[in-house]
Amino acid sequence: MTPAERMIMLSVAPSVFSILTEAPTEIRRDTGFLFLNAGLVHRPGPYRLHVELCRALALAGYNCIRLDQSGRGDSERRPDMDLLDATILDVDAAIAELRAAGSTRIVMGGLCAAADDAIFIAPHREDIAGLIFLDGYVARTWRYYLSKYLRLASRITPARVMKRLRPAKKTASASDNVDETLQNIRNFPSPTEGRELFRGFIERNQRVLSIFTADVDEMYNYHGQLRDFVGHPKYDDVITEHFLPAGKHVYPFVAQRRWLINTLLEWVADIEQA
Amino acid sequence: MEPLYFGTDKDLFGLFHPSATGSSDQAVLVCPPLFIEYYRSYQVLKEVSGELARRGCNVLRFDYRGTGDSGRLLKDVQPADWLQDIREAVVELEQLLGAPRITVLSVRVGALLAARSMTTNSLSVARHVCLDPVADGAAYVADLEQKHRHYHDSYVRAFSREPDYVAHEVLGFEFHPQALTGLTALGNDVAQAQDALQVISTGEMALPGYPSVNVDASCDWEVIRAGKMLFGRTLIDALVAATLGE
Numbered sequence: 178m179t180p181a182e183r184m185i186m187l188s189v190a191p192s193v194f195s196i197l198t199e200a201p202t203e204i205r206r207d208t209g210f211l212f213l214n215a216g217l218v219h220r221p222g223p224y225r226l227h228v229e230l231c232r233a234l235a236l237a238g239y240n241c242i243r244l245d246q247s248g249r250g251d252s253e254r255r256p257d258m259d260l261l262d263a264t265i266l267d268v269d270a271a272i273a274e275l276r277a278a279g280s281t282r283i284v285m286g287g288l289c290a291a292a293d294d295a296i297f298i299a300p301h302r303e304d305i306a307g308l309i310f311l312d313g314y315v316a317r318t319w320r321y322y323l324s325k326y327l328r329l330a331s332r333i334t335p336a337r338v339m340k341r342l343r344p345a346k347k348t349a350s351a352s353d354n355v356d357e358t359l360q361n362i363r364n365f366p367s368p369t370e371g372r373e374l375f376r377g378f379i380e381r382n383q384r385v386l387s388i389f390t391a392d393v394d395e396m397y398n399y400h401g402q403l404r405d406f407v408g409h410p411k412y413d414d415v416i417t418e419h420f421l422p423a424g425k426h427v428y429p430f431v432a433q434r435r436w437l438i439n440t441l442l443e444w445v446a447d448i449e450q451a
Numbered sequence: 452m453e454p455l456y457f458g459t460d461k462d463l464f465g466l467f468h469p470s471a472t473g474s475s476d477q478a479v480l481v482c483p484p485l486f487i488e489y490y491r492s493y494q495v496l497k498e499v500s501g502e503l504a505r506r507g508c509n510v511l512r513f514d515y516r517g518t519g520d521s522g523r524l525l526k527d528v529q530p531a532d533w534l535q536d537i538r539e540a541v542v543e544l545e546q547l548l549g550a551p552r553i554t555v556l557s558v559r560v561g562a563l564l565a566a567r568s569m570t571t572n573s574l575s576v577a578r579h580v581c582l583d584p585v586a587d588g589a590a591y592v593a594d595l596e597q598k599h600r601h602y603h604d605s606y607v608r609a610f611s612r613e614p615d616y617v618a619h620e621v622l623g624f625e626f627h628p629q630a631l632t633g634l635t636a637l638g639n640d641v642a643q644a645q646d647a648l649q650v651i652s653t654g655e656m657a658l659p660g661y662p663s664v665n666v667d668a669s670c671d672w673e674v675i676r677a678g679k680m681l682f683g684r685t686l687i688d689a690l691v692a693a694t695l696g697e
Contacts, residue, residue, distance in 0.1 A: 179462075179522055184454035194454065196520055217680050219493055221519050224623050228520065251452065251466060251497060391610070423610045429602075429623035432615040 180235035185242075187270035192253040194245040195271055196220060198231040199278055206238035208306065208445055209280025211271050213264070213291035215311075215427070219250030223427040226288065226434060233438045239445065240278045242271050246294070261364070264294050265301075272304065282306040284384075284445065286313070289426070293364045300377050307384040307448050309441070312393045312426055316368040318405045324398050368406075375407040379415045384451075386444045388419040388437070392426035417444055452501070457513075458539040462522025465513035465540065466497075467547065468504035478544045478551035479503055479694055480576075481512040482537060484559035486595075486624055488672060489518060492558050495681045499556070499690045506695060509548055513540050515564075526625040530564070530633035537568035541576070554578040556694050559672065560585040560634075566641040580649045580693045581641065583670060588637035595621055595631075598673075649693050653686070664693060 180198050187193040200206065212227045214220065220243045221228045231241035247263035248254030255263045272283050284307035286295035292313030299305045366374060378385050389397040397403075400420040404412050419440065421433070428434045453467045470477070481496055483489050500510040514521040515536045517528035544551060553576050557565045562584030569576050585591045599622045606614050619626045627633075641648070650663035653670045668686040 182520075182522075184456075184464075184520075186454070192452065217494075218490060221514075223490065225518070225525075250493075423612060425606075430614050431617045431620050431623065431625045435617075 178236065180232055182231075185274055187244075187267060187274070189266045189270040190247065190253075190255060192251075193247055193267055193270070194220065194251045195242050195274065196231075197274060197278060198235040198241040198243075200235045200238045200240050202279075204238040205240065205279055206449055207280065208282045208284055208449060209240040209275035209278065210234055210242070210309075210445075211268065211275065211283060211285040212241065212243045212287045212309075213268075213285065213294050214244065214246050214249040215288035216290045217249060220245045222288070224429055224434065226428050226437075229434055230438060230441065234441065234445075237442055240275055240280045242275055244271050261294060261297060265298055268298055268302075272302075282448070284309060284448070286310055288312060288428075290363055296366065296371075296374055297364075299383060300374060300381075303381070305383055307386070307445070308378065310385065310387040311428075311437075312390055313387060314365050314371055315387075315389070315397050315403050316371055316406050317396060318402055320405060321396075321398055321402055325394075328398075372407060375403075375416070376409050379407075379409050379411050382415060384444075384448050385416040386419075386441070387416060388421065388424075388440070390421045390424035390426050392424075455543075457543040458536065460522065463513055463516065463536055463539055464520040464522075465511055465543070466500075468500045468508075468510040468512075470507050470509045471505045472507040474507050475509065475548040475551060477508045478548055478553045479508050479510045480537070480540050480544060480553055480555050480565075481510065482555055482557035482561035482565040483512070483514075484561050485515070485518065486622060487674070488559050491670070491672075491674065491681050493680070495683070495687060495690070496556075496558065498687050499694070502687065502691045503694060506691070508554075508694070509544070509551065511540055511544055511547075524625070525630075526619065526627050529627050529629055530637060533564050534568040534571055537565055538572040538574060541572075541574050552577045554580060554694055556690065557581045557584065559583055560591055562641050563588060563591070563637050563639075567637050578649065578696070580651065580690070582651045582690060583653055583672065584641050584650060586641055587639040589635045591637075592631050592634050595634075598622055651689055651693050664689070 182196055182198045185195045185197050187195055215222050227243040231243055234241050244267060245252040246267050248260055275283060283305055285305055286292050286309035288311040292310035295308050296314055299308055387403055403418045424433055428437060455465050455467055457463050457465055481500060483496060484492055496512060500512055503510050515533045516523045517525035541553060544553060555565045555576050562581035565579060568574060602622060603614065617625055619628055652663035652665050653668050654665060666686060666689040668683050670681055
């Protein structure tokens with residue numbers, strides 16, 4: 178079964194596209210989801226991630242919107258605003274549509290740049306009950322460096338040393354790292370600001386689901402790193418942290434996407450009960 | 452740009468760029484590629500469509516069923532459904548505009564799907580412009596499977612473990628059990644409609660034995676990771692010019 182979907186041109190500007198996936202009225206729950214653009218990928222998300230998430234969540238009772246923020250996908254950029262300011266207005270309008278569809282509690286965020294935008298927007302909105310950060314922001318801790326260098330040391334062999342001494346051949350299709358194009362549009366807080374942002378989420382009881390994959394090992398490499406970085410006694414009450422040490426950034430495997438859907442459903446059920 | 456749902460079941464998602472001049476004579480139907488190539492080419496096709504509309508064409512872009520924002524899951528559709536989707540898109544253009552002169556602009560396997568749909572459904576299409584067309588269904592499937600093996604091998608090297616696949620999963624997409632057979636069966640129809648065919652080649656995948664207009668742009672269709680987008684004025688201008696018959 179496919180839930181009902183309709184395109185909504187957001188009132189904030191004539192060319193900001195969103196798609197509302199509506200939960201059947203008889204099972205509709207209070208929480209609605211807003212997924213921002215995963216980097217430069219338009220609203221279906223990489224491997225149709227947002228489509229799969231929105232339809233699965235809607236069938237479980239949650240209205241969802243997937244959005245093309247101003248300047249991304251099919252939405253035109255507003256020349257008079259920077260991207261984050263335009264996104265703030267886009268989010269305002271999208272949340273208004275979720276409320277009009279019957280959602281009273283809002284969860285927002287998403288993958289990569291979506292998490293980056295959400296982390297800055299959420300502190301200014303008391304109506305954001307939850308946040309989804311997929312490979313979102315974290316700062317390196319001392320244990321990150323320890324883990325990194327211990328792993329490197331364990332891999333030292335004569336063959337690897339010789340390989341490192343040879344000039345590197347770079348092939349785009351062989352790289353497993355986060356794409357450099359996406360890196361260019363990521364916008365991180367400073368460590369001090371980042372810590373304060375997460376502590377603010379805890380103080381305001383804005384629940385966070387933060388999932389890291391192996392593809393961001395330049396900033397995260399052990400489960401609990403976000404907890405160590407934030408350092409708050411109520412961390413576990415508000416923030417759920419997962420690490421997929423064999424997971425890929427854009428969720429390119431069906432099983433990985435199914436795991437994400439199930440994890441989201443469990444997490445939001447918890448929010449609904451709170 | 453106007454979003455619409457069309458087709459018999461109203462589950463085909465499309466974006467219609469009406470002509471800036473108000474003309475209803477000329478229409479362009481964009482038949483996109485599939486899978487990773489769909490994402491890579493999306494922004495270029497959006498820019499091309501906008502430019503064509505400014506130059507007087509009415510343009511319909513759409514997502515095949517099981518892809519993008521259209522209905523259905525990929526595992527529930529077969530290539531024969533995509534041939535039908537192209538027919539529905541032509542019908543939609545005729546309903547919107549009357550009797551426009553339709554040019555199909557296709558990319559990669561979109562060219563093979565479009566050519567086969569034109570033949571199967573006797574579509575009234577005046578011209579077919581295709582970028583780096585996939586010439587043969589069997590070769591395309593072999594290419595997909597080779598890319599899948601490459602990605603699999605790189606994952607195993609990186610993580611020393613096998614990925615968890617579901618049945619009929621290729622390059623991260625869950626296919627219908629008969630999808631690859633269906634793609635193979637598309638044959639090599641692209642070259643059949645030679646009179647109305649214009650091939651644009653970036654030099655990577657020319658149509659064998661058929662002359663093409665070469666464009667100095669690299670599409671790097673070998674990239675198998677989502678997130679890398681095609682951009683480039685040269686490519687956009689070449690596609691616009693070819694579609695307008697300049």
